[in-house]
Amino acid sequence: MTAFMGTTSGQADRVSQVADRGRGLYSISAVGRMVGLPVATIRTWEDRYELVVPERSASGHRLYSRAQVEQLRFTMDRMAEGLTAADAHRLLAEQIERGLPVSGQPRMGRVLILLAEPDPYAAEYQEYFLKTEGFDVEMAVTGETARKSLRENSPSLAVIELLISGGTGLSLCRHFKDQGVPVVAVSVLEGRDQAIEAGADAFLLKPLDPLRLVSAVRDLLGSSAFLHGAPEASR
Amino acid sequence: MSQRLLSGHEPLDTVLGGGLPANAISLITGRPGSGKTILAQQYAFQNATPERPVIYFSTVSEPLGKIIRFGQGLDFFDRTAIGKSVFYEDLGSTVDEYGLAGVNEQITTAIKERRPGLIVIDSFKALHEFADDYAEFRRFLHELAGRLGAFPTASLWVGEYENAEIGSMAEFAVADAIVELSTARAGSRGFRALEVRKLRGSGFRSGLHAYRLTAAGMRLFPRLADPQADEDYPLSNVRASSGIPALDEMLDDGYWPGASTLVAGPAGSGKTLMGLHFIFNGVRQGEPGVIATLQENTTQLERIVQGFGWSVGERNVEVMYRSPVDIHIDEWAYDLLRTVQRTGARRILIDSLVDLRLAASDETRFREFTYSLVQRFTRQGVSALITLEIPGLFGAERLSGDGVSPLSDNIVLLSYLKDQSSIKRTMSVIKTSASRHDPAIRPFVIGPRGIVLE
Numbered sequence A: 001m002t003a004f005m006g007t008t009s010g011q012a013d014r015v016s017q018v019a020d021r022g023r024g025l026y027s028i029s030a031v032g033r034m035v036g037l038p039v040a041t042i043r044t045w046e047d048r049y050e051l052v053v054p055e056r057s058a059s060g061h062r063l064y065s066r067a068q069v070e071q072l073r074f075t076m077d078r079m080a081e082g083l084t085a086a087d088a089h090r091l092l093a094e095q096i097e098r099g100l101p102v103s104g105q106p107r108m109g110r111v112l113i114l115l116a117e118p119d120p121y122a123a124e125y126q127e128y129f130l131k132t133e134g135f136d137v138e139m140a141v142t143g144e145t146a147r148k149s150l151r152e153n154s155p156s157l158a159v160i161e162l163l164i165s166g167g168t169g170l171s172l173c174r175h176f177k178d179q180g181v182p183v184v185a186v187s188v189l190e191g192r193d194q195a196i197e198a199g200a201d202a203f204l205l206k207p208l209d210p211l212r213l214v215s216a217v218r219d220l221l222g223s224s225a226f227l228h229g230a231p232e233a234s235r
Numbered sequence B: 001m002s003q004r005l006l007s008g009h010e011p012l013d014t015v016l017g018g019g020l021p022a023n024a025i026s027l028i029t030g031r032p033g034s035g036k037t038i039l040a041q042q043y044a045f046q047n048a049t050p051e052r053p054v055i056y057f058s059t060v061s062e063p064l065g066k067i068i069r070f071g072q073g074l075d076f077f078d079r080t081a082i083g084k085s086v087f088y089e090d091l092g093s094t095v096d097e098y099g100l101a102g103v104n105e106q107i108t109t110a111i112k113e114r115r116p117g118l119i120v121i122d123s124f125k126a127l128h129e130f131a132d133d134y135a136e137f138r139r140f141l142h143e144l145a146g147r148l149g150a151f152p153t154a155s156l157w158v159g160e161y162e163n164a165e166i167g168s169m170a171e172f173a174v175a176d177a178i179v180e181l182s183t184a185r186a187g188s189r190g191f192r193a194l195e196v197r198k199l200r201g202s203g204f205r206s207g208l209h210a211y212r213l214t215a216a217g218m219r220l221f222p223r224l225a226d227p228q229a230d231e232d233y234p235l236s237n238v239r240a241s242s243g244i245p246a247l248d249e250m251l252d253d254g255y256w257p258g259a260s261t262l263v264a265g266p267a268g269s270g271k272t273l274m275g276l277h278f279i280f281n282g283v284r285q286g287e288p289g290v291i292a293t294l295q296e297n298t299t300q301l302e303r304i305v306q307g308f309g310w311s312v313g314e315r316n317v318e319v320m321y322r323s324p325v326d327i328h329i330d331e332w333a334y335d336l337l338r339t340v341q342r343t344g345a346r347r348i349l350i351d352s353l354v355d356l357r358l359a360a361s362d363e364t365r366f367r368e369f370t371y372s373l374v375q376r377f378t379r380q381g382v383s384a385l386i387t388l389e390i391p392g393l394f395g396a397e398r399l400s401g402d403g404v405s406p407l408s409d410n411i412v413l414l415s416y417l418k419d420q421s422s423i424k425r426t427m428s429v430i431k432t433s434a435s436r437h438d439p440a441i442r443p444f445v446i447g448p449r450g451i452v453l454e
Helices: A004-006 A011-021 A027-034 A039-051 A066-080 A083-097 A119-131 A143-155 A170-179 A192-198 A210-221 A224-226 B009-016 B036-047 B064-069 B092-114 B124-132 B134-147 B161-168 B170-173 B246-248 B272-286 B298-306 B329-343 B352-361 B362-378
Strands: A110-115 A137-140 A157-160 A183-187 A202-205 B025-030 B054-058 B085-089 B118-122 B154-159 B177-188 B190-197 B209-212 B217-221 B261-267 B289-293 B317-321 B347-351 B384-391 B411-417 B424-432 B439-447 B450-453
Touching: A004 A202, A027 A039, A027 A066, A039 A083, A066 A083, A066 B177, A066 B450, A110 A119, A110 A143, A119 A137, A119 A210, A119 B092, A119 B134, A137 A143, A143 A157, A143 A170, A157 A170, A157 A210, A170 A183, A183 A210, A202 A210, A202 B298, B009 B217, B025 B036, B025 B085, B025 B170, B036 B054, B036 B064, B036 B118, B036 B154, B036 B217, B054 B064, B054 B092, B064 B085, B085 B092, B092 B118, B092 B124, B092 B134, B124 B134, B124 B384, B134 B170, B161 B170, B209 B329, B217 B329, B246 B424, B246 B439, B246 B450, B261 B272, B261 B362, B272 B298, B272 B317, B272 B347, B272 B411, B272 B450, B289 B329, B298 B317, B317 B329, B329 B347, B329 B352, B329 B362, B352 B362, B352 B384, B362 B384, B411 B439
Parallel strands: A110 A137, A110 A157, A157 A183, A183 A202, B025 B154, B025 B177, B054 B085, B054 B118, B118 B154, B261 B384, B261 B411, B289 B317, B289 B347, B347 B384
Antiparallel strands: B177 B190, B190 B209, B209 B217, B411 B424, B424 B439, B439 B450
16 A cells, blocks of 8 residues: 555645555454455454554543544564464564654556545545445556556546546546546546547446446446456456 | 434424535524524434544533433433434534634634544634634634535524624625524514525525424424416316305306315304305315314304304314414414315315414515415315404405415405494305306305305
8 A cells, every 4th residue: 555655746746645654544344344354353463462543532432543543554464474473463563663664565367446536525436435345446546646656556447527637537537447447437427428438438427436437447447356356456 | 324414303404405514614693592503403413423523612601510400301302312323522622722723723623532523612602702803813714714614514503693794794705605583573472483505516495494492492483485386286176065055056166176265244244154164065075174264263163063053073174273372374384284284174264364464574474374285285285264354344445465365366355334223234246267257246054054155
């Protein structure tokens, strides 16, 4: 995930992503789905190692930040290399103490979705709902950073807001289509025909219903993307 | 997904042009006791499903427990929905501890976890107190509106706003719909009234609409105010007898069907009896009739009609008695329209217009009301006879001011005539629409056969 973030150059992107990394965003059940761990295990690790401790909402719910999700992935990667849970956490503690970056490798089979969405609130929901369904998500708030991400990260699918960068979403759709990347175009304005003509594979009217978004993404990727993983998504 | 948020009460949805806008922010404003929370809960239980649940946030003006406790007394409150499709959450402690930023965070988390179709915030106005200054509140509002707008959910914000605040507070600019609950005056008494102040992207019925709060929630009576219709409608050529042979002659063989006839006269001049002639004549010809009275109840009316050989218990006769005390004219009108539809009535007697006038908020509203009512009957081919009490025993000075005489097709004036030794009743036809009439002043008597012209 950090690798994705490092690839974006737009200042707005950096600001929003840095701000989001420390905030509690995800419920424990969502994190469980995202990293592939039972909820009980996450709780046990929290109690035992007191390292990945989420903030609590006013009503007491655990809320994990994106950085904490990466920490859990880091731990799992080390365990996959043969360390015990205790040793993996010790290593994680050292990394944090030294101020070294902590990131987990997206596991084989995970699929990267690029969200080209300038509205921070819409982007937050879309990212959340896609991640809780097991996708990896990269975000771009301008057409330029979206193109750069396409070059550097090879996403499996792009969700493009047609009003991005002053309404240049249609040309972005064309660009992604030319590179063979499936596109879900989204907009608050009805623009189905123009989007499809510009190469989008699907169009969704905003505000986005999470179920429709996830269904559209799944339909376009096909179940094989989950079973086998797109090579470019594993990076 | 429906583009409208329905209340479960069709008249309210009709006033709102089909319902509140979905995926939008609506404000319900009103003073304490106006029924804001009842209406918000009505929307909540009407729209809650496990897939698109409703989250009801209380803030600091009313404790959550109290909202739920009083909610239980309402018919639509479904205890089994709580925790499944209706979630009550407290924002009060959050805003106390974390300020307005905490409010946005809790709402965002709730949206992610519950994916609601409707979010209620009660009271929204109370959140103002937690901003250090107005600029901070505007920033909070901007972020909240952004977060709500990015997810397909409707929001109801409830608050006790004063009239002046509607024009000045930022949430009214942000809101897509504003519904105000207030108290309006009709003479010396007040009545609950709903008014749509704003509804983006949709038409709605303007003006004040009376409502009552019942165990079933809000019961609204949309202001009867039909625009002038220009469409054609079929009318029979067979004239409707007044039930008084000599009067039929004066009217060139009775009234046109679908016509409205105003019978004006002083107290005791025979207005109600003339209406009863009209109804029972129709009944004898197989035409159902409705007697809509605000004067005599069914028992009193039966005593009167029996004296002339009729009975309100006869087939095809329907009495709709309503007390003029605490009456809403629109509620009354919808009752009457439903009764006419149910009975298939071809004739109606409205006795009397003065009672309705006293229940109307002002002259303009009354004119609009009577015009709309008369038009509805005309389009259905239902003939109406309406009584109007006027001052002046020995001849009316004027009929204007009652607001309805220009809207009537026919006007019959009853009066008294004083000679040296007695007082006689008289009848004259002063207006008929689309037919000629005899303008003579005819004395009449009331006997066992009713009105008989001399």
